[in-house]
Amino acid sequence: GAGVSQSPSNKVTEKGKDVELRCDPISGHTALYWYRQSLGQGLEFLIYFQGNSAPDKSGLPSDRFSAERTGGSVSTLTIQRTQQEDSAVYLCASSADPIPTYEQYFGPGTRLTVT
Amino acid sequence: AQSVAQPEDQVNVAEGNPLTVKCTYSVSGNPYLFWYVQYPNRGLQFLLKYITGDNLVKGSYGFEAEFNKSQTSFHLKKPSALVSDSALYFCAVRDSRGRGSTLGRLYFGRGTQLTVWP
Numbered sequence: 001g002a003g004v005s006q007s008p009s010n011k012v013t014e015k016g017k018d019v020e021l022r023c024d025p026i027s028g029h030t031a032l033y034w035y036r037q038s039l040g041q042g043l044e045f046l047i048y049f050q051g052n053s054a055p056d057k058s059g060l061p062s063d064r065f066s067a068e069r070t071g072g073s074v075s076t077l078t079i080q081r082t083q084q085e086d087s088a089v090y091l092c093a094s095s096a097d098p099i100p101t102y103e104q105y106f107g108p109g110t111r112l113t114v115t
Numbered sequence: 116a117q118s119v120a121q122p123e124d125q126v127n128v129a130e131g132n133p134l135t136v137k138c139t140y141s142v143s144g145n146p147y148l149f150w151y152v153q154y155p156n157r158g159l160q161f162l163l164k165y166i167t168g169d170n171l172v173k174g175s176y177g178f179e180a181e182f183n184k185s186q187t188s189f190h191l192k193k194p195s196a197l198v199s200d201s202a203l204y205f206c207a208v209r210d211s212r213g214r215g216s217t218l219g220r221l222y223f224g225r226g227t228q229l230t231v232w233p
Contacts, residue, residue, distance in 0.1 A: 004158070031219050042225035043159075043205065050219060059220075091158060095219065101166045103149060104221060106158035 002026065004107035006092050012113045013082055021077040021110045025094030032075050033095075033104060034067060038088040046090075049075065082114045117142045117210045121224035128196050128231055136191040136227045138206030145211040148189040149221065150180055153203040162204075165189060176200070196231045203228050 005024045013019050025032050034046040045059040049069040060066070064083075069075040079086055089111050093104040118141045128134045140146055147166055151159040163174025170182045180191045191204060207221040 033220065035223075043207075043221075043223040045220050045222075048220050056220065093159075101147060101164075103161045103164055105161065106151075108156075108158045 004092055004094055004105055006090075006107040006110050008110060009108065010111045010113075012115060015084060015114055016081055018078065018080045019082055019112065021079075021090050021092075021112070023075045023077070023092030023094075023107060025073065025075070025092070026096075026105055027073075029094035029096050029105075030072070031095045031097065031102075031104075032069055033093045034075070034077050035091045035093065036088045037091055037109070043091065046077070079112075082112075084114045087112055087114045117208060117222045119206050119208050119222055119224035121204075121206055121227045123227050124225070125228045125230065128229070130198050130231050130233050131195050134193050134196040134200070134229065134231070136204050136206075136229060138189045138191065138224060139187050140189060140206070140208045141187065142208055142210040146187075146189075147209040147211060148180070148182060149207040149209075150174065150178070150189075150191050151205045151207065153205065153226075155202075159205060162191070198231050198233055201229055201231050 007022045030051050032049045036044045047067045048056040064080045067077045089109040091106055091109045093106045095102045095104045120139045122137055149164045150162040152162050153159050162178050163172050165172045165182045173179045178193050182189050203226045205226050206224045
């Protein structure tokens with residue numbers, strides 16, 4: 001079946017512009033996660049959605065970052081007034097259930113370059 | 116606090132030799148442990164997980180991992196490495212004591228680059 005998809009695969013933007021990154025989770029998965037992977041760094045947790053519960057935003061690095069999930073499915077990560085340090089690969093993942101025993105399935109990522 | 120350490124940034128091994136990628140963790144409750152692999156310009160692929168039971172877990176592509184509670188380790192192993200195993204490997208942990216919105220998140224190590232040379 002279809003996996004997690006993300007768009008665009010690559011995004012180049014000028015410093016100060018806003019960007020939107022999209023994630024389509026696996027159908028039926030209730031939990032959705034955003035991570036950021038910077039060069040030479042591990043995976044940094046950004047935000048987590050579970051059903052209709054309030055999202056866990058504890059990983060968002062600044063108030064320029066926000067995310068929403070509409071209808072319990074598609075999610076959009078928005079970065080306002082982009083900075084060069086925002087350049088990274090943004091990964092989305094979903095899982096069937098947030099209970100700890102379920103593995104997360106990752107999308108291919110969006111590579112963001114801020115010039 | 117939950118954390119994962121992968122002490123080696125890079126592991127090099129000859130094809131046909133056994134490989135080990137090390138991982139240690141810290142959680143307050145019981146750990147749920149995962150290994151993922153990332154090939155160039157790809158997302159992460161799930162390899163295997165330890166939840167409970169047998170300490171030796173077998174996963175995809177001939178990989179296995181051994182959970183050691185006393186050493187708080189979950190090292191990834193393969194008896195005979197292939198050149199195609201060359202990739203970036205991530206260890207991750209969830210805490211069984213996670214509650215509410217923190218229940219689902221994974222804590223990742225920084226990754227270990229595995230290179231298998233012919």
